[in-house]
Each structure stands twice: as structure tokens, then as C-alpha cells.
Amino acid sequence: MATIDETKAVEGSGDTPPKYKVIGTRPIRHDGADKVTGRALYGADIKVKGMIYGAVLRSPHAHANIISIDTSKAEALPGVRAVATSADLPEPGDKIAELGEGSVVLNHLSSNNLARTKVLYKGHAVAAVAADNLHLAQEAANLIEVKYEVLPPVMDVLKAMEDSAPVLNPDVRTEEASTGEKGDKPTNIAKHIVFEKGDLEKGFAEAEHIVEREFRTSTVHQGYIEPHVATALWNNDGQITIWTPTQGTFSVRQQVAELLFVPLARVKVVPAEIGGGFGGKISVYLAPAAAVLSRKSGAPVQIVMDRTDVLQATGPTPGSAIKIKMGVDAEGRITAAEAWMAYEAGGYPGSPIGAGAMCVFSCYDIPNGRVEGYDVCVNKPRTNAYRAPGATNAAFATETVVDELCEKLGMAPVDFRLLNASKEGTRRIDGVTYPRVGLIETLEAIKASDHFKTPLTGKNQGRGIGSGFWFNAGLKSAVTATVNTDGSVSLLEGSTDIGGSRTAIAMQFAETLGLAAEDIKPYVVDTDSVGYTDVTGGSRVTYATGWAAYEAAKDLQRQVVARAAELWDVDPALVSYEDGHVVGPDKSVCFKEIAMELSTTGEPLVGSGVSNHNEPGGAFGTHLIDVDVDPDTGKVDILRYTAAQDCGTAIHPAYVEGQIQGGAVQGIGWGLNEEYWYDEEGSMRNANFLDYRIPTCYDLPMIDAIIVEVPNPGHPYGVRGVGEVPIVPPPAALEAAIYDAVGVRMYELPMSPPRVLHELLKKES
């Protein structure tokens, strides 16, 4: 594994003393003991006094009108306490809600929770039951009689765009993203995006080589190991409490309030520990129904999904059809690039086509370009964010074309990238100009790696490289720091902790005050106990909530300086906070000591910090992969893997490596195995973990992570988000490696053994 030393070699600062005392160290995470002893309480571990259990009846059809729902038999079953259908959710009309990370048409969100007039995918929730135990609830759900008028399903993004295609949502019109204007007839195309820069025709006329290719990618799922779960209590005074594992407690609060038409202040969301999310645990699926069942039954209600529900009825990330055309001059400079992209939104509009269209050429400095994108409804679950949403399939297409151009040019792919890489001042086709970014540094780090310098030796072995980008997000965060009488600090925050962020936030706080990471006790608390905090998403938590913690520490610095001046009876202008100490004219006292002293001489010390900065400083990664392709089966084995990523400043390097390794492996799964496999009726035929096969440890080598640190000028400690970038390059780098190994190009994801074998046989004949 690459260590921080290699990073310093990249930065050329190996001999300088460490800049920070806490940042860059590897303390044991604060919630560690709870998580290795089984004490940590995840969603389904929450037990509320008097709790009963819910079950959801789901559509067996991919596309149908609901004619009638008869719940009488279910209600008559002994032990059943309540039944809910869409009739229990108010009609939101055409209201649109801003949910922190994007807006949503409430009518669609409501109908996605409990279908109103139509079911739009197999597994779509139709009704919910609460009973004394889970088995009874499931029995009762099966007694609900639903009459459907079955409609032909639309499963393919290109077919869904045809004029003759059955329309899923009668209210959807094509919105032109640039003007906001809407078309006049019902359609499956919800949005059309165009970005342009320079003169495309002129750019292609200047090109020495042009490559144009078409790509298809499958729907894939985040695959978090914890299924969705929500527990709701609608109390006798009308107050609603939701216990749930979520990436955004405040987002759940808003969604529940909007969908149930209750005031925001009446909803409290308590975060359970969360067993993975990757973007998939932001939308609500169960909480509104659980709340309705609680109101009707008078008891707290818990609903848990099983794995089939998770795959069929939550929010995977879209399959897509992409065309890429790129031209280069004789020296290898890109002269023009054009993309056409259609993303499957699922049953309701809202695929990450916008992000995909911005990311598709994000790694390159392109003088002339055009990107066209479509958001298209199909009879699959309503898609949602998945780690750098929209970027991975886009990068797969672009990077594969780049690899072909390199071959035509006879140029090493790493050198082509170094020549054309986005850097400070590069303007993307969608108009954004980059601040200081570190793509070139990741390419140089890969070029300097032992992996790059070690040649391949075997037959059917190949090496591929790919780069990827993600914007990262800022948004709003708040923390409260209460100083204990012994000088330790309890840190309350609203960012749910998916991968060790409690510790990364506490470390930035500790660094600022001059404390040790262990002096801080970070807690993720409910929506009534901390200031508004946006979702754990967009790789924003270490950046934004870390910044709020920094501000809270600064607040405490100011307070202890003022109070010390009073205590010491000196002019406050002569007291300052330096290197963890309050420094006066004739003394210097560390934070813990002054805090202990102040605890007996005045009011309690409580600091607060907020952040709403939006200079997250986009981040890039470059991955190098060696594969061995079995020519008899088409199976691809990964021999060696190195991922370099610019993370600005690594707060806790072990968890930064972990993000890079985990993201890379999700990208490997996307590239080689994972896909939603549908039959002609629109039924997913692999809705379990045996057949929807995510990578196991046996499929993988160690993943060497090289941390590159190009500090983000837009953050007090130079932090850039880390989590999302590493999923982007793997499918592209794998494609290049497969081609290098056996000479076949793969234009469709996943590059599973049958597909690779098919291409090999085609080549032979």
C-alpha cells in the first residue's frame, strides 16, 4: 500500500516536518469499539417500546394502471393493526420541493412511496400493512387484492425516446434545460440538455484522427449491505419521530413533512447508524408509509426491506446510451469533442444526466465541443444518486475513445493525458472554469509508481489507464461544541457517518484548538439537536462539516481568549490563541487547563460553527490496472491495481485510502459484473446478491492507493472531497486493459465473461 511518504515524494516535501499535529495521523475511529462489538445500532436494530411491524405489497408488473385496491381481507386478519394506500397520502399537486441535493416533483415522490394511479416498475409499492409481527404483516399484505390493467413495458432508453413508445407519466413534458421551456405533448423525455463551446465543425476539420463510437451501460445498484428501514411513531400530540439510517436526516424530515402535509416542526428524524448508502439512502421509501401506519394504529411501526425490495424498488443508477466523437491533431492535441447521451431515469424523471453531461469531457482541455443529454423515463425503478452520479458511464465512453485515439497516434495514454489534461484555468464545455486542480499530479504519480515501471510478462495480460473527475459539493453544515469541565469536548453534528467522518471532523476541530483527536467526543444527533445540515453526499462532509467544526473551534478560541483576559485582568488585545494555548502578556495556558479553570469561574463554554461554502475544489483520480483475460471463458482477472487521487489534504489518510479502494472496487463491479437483468415483461431476474454479483474479496488483489495532496485553496485545511472520484475511472481503465490483453474493444457494460468471449470469438472468425 502506498503510504503518505510516497505522497510527499510527489509533493516533493519529504524532508519538511509535518504541517499539522492531528491532521494526517491515523487515530482509531471514535465509534470503533461499538462497531466491532456489535453494539452499534443500525436501522433494523432500533427497537421502540410497543413497536409493531410493517410489510409492503409491491407491484408484480412493470407497467400497469391500478383499477382498484381491496384491503378488506387484510384488515380482517387477526393481528393486523392498520393498512395504508396512496389514499392516505395527500395529493401534492404540481408542487416542487428543493431537497438539498436537487429538486423533486412531490407528486412523483409521493407516488413512488405508494403508487397512485399507475405502477411504473416491478416492485413499485402499492400498499402497506402493520401487524403484531412481521410474518402476519407479510401474510396480510398478500391478502390485499389489486386489479391491474397491464400495459406494455418500456425497458430500453432508445425505444422509450421513440414517438410511438407508450408514455409512462402523462404529466411529463420535455424541459429544455437552458431555457426552462417545456414541450406541449406527453413524452418519456423529461429533459434535454445542450452544452456548447467553440466551433465544433472547425475543430473536427482541424483533426488528423477522428474516432466515433457508441456505448451502452446497464443499470447498476449501490449495493449497500444494509437494506432500507424506517421506524415511525406518530405520537398522540401529533409529533412524528422517524428513526432511520439515512444520508440526510434533515432531508428525510423535509420529505416526510412535505409528503404528509404536516409542519416541518412536527417531524423529528433520529439517525440510526447507517450500513452504507453511496447516494441511495437520501430519498424516502418507507418512512411516510410507516408514519401513516403509526397514526392509524397508534403504535410505532417498523418497516424493513428485504434484498429483493432493495434491488427492485429503491434507486439504482441509470443505464445509458452514449455516443462519443473526438478529434485530435497530429501532435495529439484534442481539437474537438462531441457527446450524445441518454440516461434512463426509471419510472419518474430525475436521472443524473446533468452531472453526466458536465463530466463527460471533464478531464480534458477541449477547445471545441458539444454535449447533448436526455433524461428518459423507462419502466425501471426511479434512479437515484450513486457515487459520482452520471460520471462513471460517461468516463467509460470518453476514455475508451481516448484510448483508441492514442493507438492511432502511437502515443502512450499517460502522455496523451498529460498533454490534454484539465488544469487551473481550463474551461469545461458547460462553461465552468477550473480553480487549482490536481489531475496532472495524479498522472505524474501514476507515471512514477512502481506499478507503472514494472512491465507485464504473461500472454493475455494487459494494462489500462483511466482518469475521472467529480465536482464535490459544499452546501450547509452546522456543529455545536460543548466543553466539558475537564477540557474535553463533545461535538454534536448533523452529518450521518457512513465511512468514518465523525473522526475526520473531530480531527479538524482538534487541530484548530490544539487538542488530541481522543479529547473530542463526536456524536451524530437528531434534527432537533443540531443546526441544519445537508446530506452526507457530494463528497462534502469532511470538507463542509469539517469546516463548520473548524469554525466552532475558532468560536471557542475567541471565547477563551476573552474570558482569559477577564480572568487575568489584562487588555483583551494582548491575549491571543496560538498553537493550542491562550497566550497573555506573561503566561501561556493550554486549552484544557484554561477550560478547567473557566468552568469554575463563569458560564459554560459552548461553541458553534456553521459553513455554507461552495468552493469544494473538484477532484481527479487516475487508475492503472493490469488484467489477465482467459481466452476460453472471457473472464477478466485483475492482477494489479493502483489508484492515485488528489484529495487536497488527507485528514485521516487510512480512511482516504479506504474511500479510494472502496470506490475503485465498486467501479470494478460496474465494469465487469454488475447489471440489472430484465426479461421481456420487465421483471428483474437477478434481484438477489447471488445473481446480482458484487465483487467478493476473492475477485480482487490489494488496491494500492496513492494519496496526492494538492491543497484546495477554498478550505482552511485544503480539504477536497474524496469519496466519489474513485468509482469513475475503473470501467474505462479495465476496457483499455482488456484491449491491451486480447485485442478486443468492449463498448458495453458490464464487460462480463459472455460479452468478452463473444467479442473474442467474433475476432477469431
Next chain:
Amino acid sequence: MAKKRIVTATINGREEEFLCQPRQTLLEVLRNTLNLTGAKEGCSNGNCGACSVLINGRAVNSCMVLAVEEEGADIETIEGLAPGNGLDPLQEAFLENAALQCGICTPGYIMAAKAFLDENPNPTEKEIRFSLAGNLCRCTGYDKIVRAIQQAAKQRAEQSASCEKETV
């Protein structure tokens, strides 16, 4: 509904008596009847390993066995692994190597790794990867998990060596 049966089994070293229906899995009884929620339900069909516990020393997906089958069995769960004051070498190794992110797979991983190391105290990386492929983790990419198990194996070997010395 079938009548509930009384089952007696040893759980984490203590004899426990519990009532269960024949259709209830061991996982459901552990979690809902005995309040041992360390074993997690990730898939309900034996594919993810998050519910791994030891039955008579063997790692088993507790979602795949019925509780009524466990009369007289010796069952170990994550709750029973740590010594009274401190942590098991596997638990320590997982923390020191940052081998968990969300942590939902961790209890199952640690129990499966314990059974594996009990049988194969000095494994190669390939043996670790082969034997623990039934436990899925979606966060870490497994790199740090494999390293944690390697470290735990080393530490256990050192501990048993020093124990032997003491007995001599």
C-alpha cells in the same frame, strides 16, 4: 400458526432457553427474541454473510438455519467475542487497520474470520480471500479487511507462542 417450541442452547458461554416458532430463523431469534442485534440481516438468503455466527465452532449464515434446529448447540455471536475488558485481536486489528467504513458487515466478517483462523492459523492472502469470499463488504474494497486478518493471525500466533512459553 404452528406452536412455539422451547429450545435450549449455549449462547456466548451461557445456557439460554428461548421460545420460537418452527419457521423462525436463528437470525430472527437472536435479533428479535434474545436482543443480540450484532448479527445483521443483509440478504436473508445466505449470500452476504452479514449474519455470520459460530455454531459448534463453524461459521454459519444464521439466516439459513432454523432456530429449532439448534437444541443443544454451542452458539457464539459477536457480542461474546471480546474478553471482559478489552477487545479480541481480530477486533483490534479491524480498528487499527481501518478495516471498516459503515461497519454493517463487520460483526459477520469478524466472526467468519475467527472461525477461519481457528482452523487455519497461518493463512496466505489467497487462502484468506478464498475462505472469506462469502462475506460481502461494499465499502472497503476488502484491502484493509485482508490486512486486518493478516495482522490478527500474526498477533494470535504471538499470543499462543507466549502462552506456550508460560505453560512450559
